[in-house]
Amino acid sequence: MAIDISKEARKQAITSIERYFRENMDEPIGNLAAGALLGFFLEEVGPLVYNxxxxxxxxxxxxxxxEVDLEVxxxxFQYWRKFDKKR
Known part of the structure; x- marks a missing residue:
């Protein structure tokens, strides 16, 4: 099962990947490379998280x-008990 995300979520994820590389790696990553990396993770690791x-x-x-039996x-045979309580 392929994991699809909305265009807006994809855009935000790519922006996040670009920021991560800017702040944590020696070299920044471009938009296309970040999109490819996201695609890789969605296909390779996504099913693990989904499962x-x-x-x-x-x-x-x-x-x-x-717990349903406890709740409901x-x-x-409660009919006669209400009469027995009155006696």
Whole structure:
């Protein structure tokens, strides 16, 4: 599954990569090279991050499903108990 990002997000990511190179590397990186680097990371590393996010969501949902019975549990056969309390 290809990871697509919006044009605006791509533009911001490229700007961020350019800034990172300006501030942390010996040589700056151009706009085209930053775009290519972003494409590489989206294709090569992006699926790793995406898959971990899916796993995290599955774990979170599973935990919530395990709690559903506690949140919505209703005791059975309660009709007569309300009358027994009055006596």
């Amino acid at each position: 971990q996010a899916v796993t995290d969501v599955q774990d979170r949902l599973q935990a919530r499903v395990m 549990h209703e005791d059975e």
